[in-house]
Amino acid sequence: MQQDPSAIAEKVIEIVDQNRSREGPLMPILNDVQAEFGCVPAEAIRVIASELNFTRAEVHGVVSFYHDYRTHPAGRHVLKLCRAEACQSMHGDSLAERARALLGIDWHETTPDGSVTLEPVFCLGLCATSPSAMLDGRLIGRLDEAKLERIVEEVRS
Amino acid sequence: MTVRIFVPADSAAVALDADEVAAAIGKEIVTRNLDATIVRNGSRGLLWLEPMVEVETPGGRLAYGPVAPDDVASLFEADFLSGGSHRLSLGRPEDIPFLARQTRLTFARCGITDPLSLEDYRAHDGLKGLQKALQMTPAAIVETVTNSGLRGRGGAGFPTGIKWKTVLDAAGPQKYIVCNADEGDSGTFADRMIMEGDPFVLIEGMAIAAIATGATRGYIYIRSEYPLAIAVMEQAIEVARMAGILGKSVLGSAHAFDMEVRVGAGAYVCGEETALLDSLEGKRGMVRAKPPLPAHQGFLGRPTVINNVVSLASVPVILDKGAEFYRDFGLGRSRGTMPIQIAGNVRHGGLFEAAFGMTLGELVDDIAGGTASGRPVRAVQVGGPLGAYFPRALFDTPFDYEAFAARDGLVGHAGIVVFDDTVDMLHQARFAMEFCAIESCGKCTPCRVGSVRGVEVIDRIAKNVDIPAQIAVLEDLCNTMKYGSLCALGGFVPYPVMSALKHFPEDFRPTPAVQAAE
Numbered sequence: 001m002q003q004d005p006s007a008i009a010e011k012v013i014e015i016v017d018q019n020r021s022r023e024g025p026l027m028p029i030l031n032d033v034q035a036e037f038g039c040v041p042a043e044a045i046r047v048i049a050s051e052l053n054f055t056r057a058e059v060h061g062v063v064s065f066y067h068d069y070r071t072h073p074a075g076r077h078v079l080k081l082c083r084a085e086a087c088q089s090m091h092g093d094s095l096a097e098r099a100r101a102l103l104g105i106d107w108h109e110t111t112p113d114g115s116v117t118l119e120p121v122f123c124l125g126l127c128a129t130s131p132s133a134m135l136d137g138r139l140i141g142r143l144d145e146a147k148l149e150r151i152v153e154e155v156r157s
Numbered sequence: 158m159t160v161r162i163f164v165p166a167d168s169a170a171v172a173l174d175a176d177e178v179a180a181a182i183g184k185e186i187v188t189r190n191l192d193a194t195i196v197r198n199g200s201r202g203l204l205w206l207e208p209m210v211e212v213e214t215p216g217g218r219l220a221y222g223p224v225a226p227d228d229v230a231s232l233f234e235a236d237f238l239s240g241g242s243h244r245l246s247l248g249r250p251e252d253i254p255f256l257a258r259q260t261r262l263t264f265a266r267c268g269i270t271d272p273l274s275l276e277d278y279r280a281h282d283g284l285k286g287l288q289k290a291l292q293m294t295p296a297a298i299v300e301t302v303t304n305s306g307l308r309g310r311g312g313a314g315f316p317t318g319i320k321w322k323t324v325l326d327a328a329g330p331q332k333y334i335v336c337n338a339d340e341g342d343s344g345t346f347a348d349r350m351i352m353e354g355d356p357f358v359l360i361e362g363m364a365i366a367a368i369a370t371g372a373t374r375g376y377i378y379i380r381s382e383y384p385l386a387i388a389v390m391e392q393a394i395e396v397a398r399m400a401g402i403l404g405k406s407v408l409g410s411a412h413a414f415d416m417e418v419r420v421g422a423g424a425y426v427c428g429e430e431t432a433l434l435d436s437l438e439g440k441r442g443m444v445r446a447k448p449p450l451p452a453h454q455g456f457l458g459r460p461t462v463i464n465n466v467v468s469l470a471s472v473p474v475i476l477d478k479g480a481e482f483y484r485d486f487g488l489g490r491s492r493g494t495m496p497i498q499i500a501g502n503v504r505h506g507g508l509f510e511a512a513f514g515m516t517l518g519e520l521v522d523d524i525a526g527g528t529a530s531g532r533p534v535r536a537v538q539v540g541g542p543l544g545a546y547f548p549r550a551l552f553d554t555p556f557d558y559e560a561f562a563a564r565d566g567l568v569g570h571a572g573i574v575v576f577d578d579t580v581d582m583l584h585q586a587r588f589a590m591e592f593c594a595i596e597s598c599g600k601c602t603p604c605r606v607g608s609v610r611g612v613e614v615i616d617r618i619a620k621n622v623d624i625p626a627q628i629a630v631l632e633d634l635c636n637t638m639k640y641g642s643l644c645a646l647g648g649f650v651p652y653p654v655m656s657a658l659k660h661f662p663e664d665f666r667p668t669p670a671v672q673a674a675e
Binding site for chain 2: 023024025026027028030031061062065066067068069082084085086087088089090091121122123124125126127128129130132134137139140141142
């Protein structure tokens with residue numbers, strides 16, 4: 001992970017340049033920055049604001065509005081569990097409780113060993129095969145306790 | 158002849174190991190030295206049977222499912238490539254009642270074709286609508302869409318043709334077509350399925366909208382929770398560009414039109430059209446007051462058509478077969494077909510496209526076959542997190558915008574989520590308020606503050622604190638949110654809350670002392 005501010009700035013300028021000609025370039029830039037660094041670092045906000053002629057407050061306002069953007073990198077794995085109605089109807093709530101107990105963390109938290117971050121998601125569009133989860137971009141349908149235990153084992157190894 | 162084996166690459170199939178099934182089939186083809194190839198199609202929408210593998214035989218396609226990776230070897234041993242019988246045999250997919258009872262217009266190709274094969278698309282009537290549109294005047298295209306009776310399938314149900322006419326009549330050097338693919342409602346997945354299973358139909362629909370209104374640029378705003386749909390749409394746009402469907406000259410005509418995918422960042426409210434436009438411009442996804450309408454001042458303040466995925470994907474068949482053809486399906490002011498998404502605690506969940514008019518009861522009891530748990534159905538939420546909960550007593554409600562509105566509900570994006578008798582409706586009402594509190598854009602007070610207060614009031618009911626007084630406050634709060642909110646988020650949250658209270662009052666009564674003491 002690059003943490004050196006000048007290295008971050010250099011990469012962010014490159015990302016801004018790739019997107020500069022787009023109409024409304026800020027979201028594509030932020031998506032790319034997060035893909036690169038795993039979060040939107042404070043240094044990136046400063047650089048984007050300066051490059052696009054926004055105030056830092058404006059860019060910060062956008063970053064803080066959207067659930068996807070992080071200010072700090074997540075754990076090595078990100079486990080998202082759907083909390084929406086179709087998953088509730090198949091007892092997703094109790095599975096989510098089980099996940100929090102197994103991992104010993106609450107929503108939005110990362111395990112102390114840095115292995116996994118647990119996040120709620122509101123609908124993955126897998127509502128007929130619920131409950132649903134996503135592990136690092138991998139979709140999981142018909143989540144049950146056995147599958148959940150395998151996931152926890154996998155992320156912890 | 159090379160045998161084609163179809164293994165869906167739809168998210169729902171992939172979430173149930175379709176990729177592993179495809180890999181296992183690929184391995185068997187190599188080891189057994191067979192003349193066969195795998196096509197990763199979309200889903201037919203029989204989601205309880207996914208992954209549903211199909212084999213093309215001289216007598217038509219035969220289906221097997223749900224196939225687990227461990228089943229693959231035995232399928233080959235049963236000679237499924239020649240249609241051999243197996244414990245997972247389903248016969249011809251078209252004969253499965255769930256599919257046989259549908260009217261597939263918008264989803265005609267979904268699950269049948271290779272989503273990224275333009276050749277397949279053309280062979281199954283693709284591009285016919287666009288070719289017809291290119292022979293027509295913009296006004297004639299708009300008139301066809303208006304006459305078809307097509308209404309916005311995203312939830313609001315506004316006539317699509319009228320939106321287009323407003324943009325056609327608006328002056329401006331640059332106009333846009335924006336596709337709202339921020340399908341965030343729980344229980345809905347039609348947008349995702351069509352983007353993954355038949356992306357060209359959306360591109361074609363957007364191109365027709367562009368020609369009809371004089372727009373030359375388009376954006377598809379897809380939520381980040383749909384990674385596979387994003388990937389398929391991006392590839393499909395590239396294929397369409399290479400084939401001259403997009404670019405400086407659409408299919409050799411004088412019309413220029415090109416588009417790109419934009420990815421959201423996890424804000425539910427961006428499914429509201431004006432919040433989506435702000436997000437597309439690179440701002441916080443805040444709802445705008447209307448007027449001005451997006452049709453006059455939309456993306457970057459310019460005239461913009463903003464339509465839902467299914468609305469746009471329904472346009473090609475309307476242009477191809479005519480307004481009357483489409484309008485002849487349905488009832489009242491709800492014309493054509495609706496892809497209904499059957500989800501939650503159901504035996505047979507999936508996508509069911511049908512003419513408007515089937516009753517909720519037919520869909521839940523007959524088509525969906527009741528609950529997956531085998532317990533009685535207690536409540537059905539129609540139209541996503543902002544839709545009402547219907548009890549069995551209202552199962553005679555026909556699928557029709559006005560009929561649902563008359564019963565204090567909404568068709569919305571036509572997702573129905575079934576709950577069995579273990580559901581606690583006070584908990585569901587609380588969740589509706591909690592969800593609104595999490596997702597409110599914060600612009601208007603009824604939504605921003607009302608949702609937080611709503612959670613507090615419902616929590617007091619749960620704790621047996623002066624329940625009649627709390628219910629009076631809750632009703633008053635819902636009334637304020639319904640009539641005082643700027644958009645449908647705060648304005649519609651009262652639907653699930655009030656329907657839970659009205660139809661399931663027993664869940665809002667004092668709980669037994671044992672629980673209350675906890």
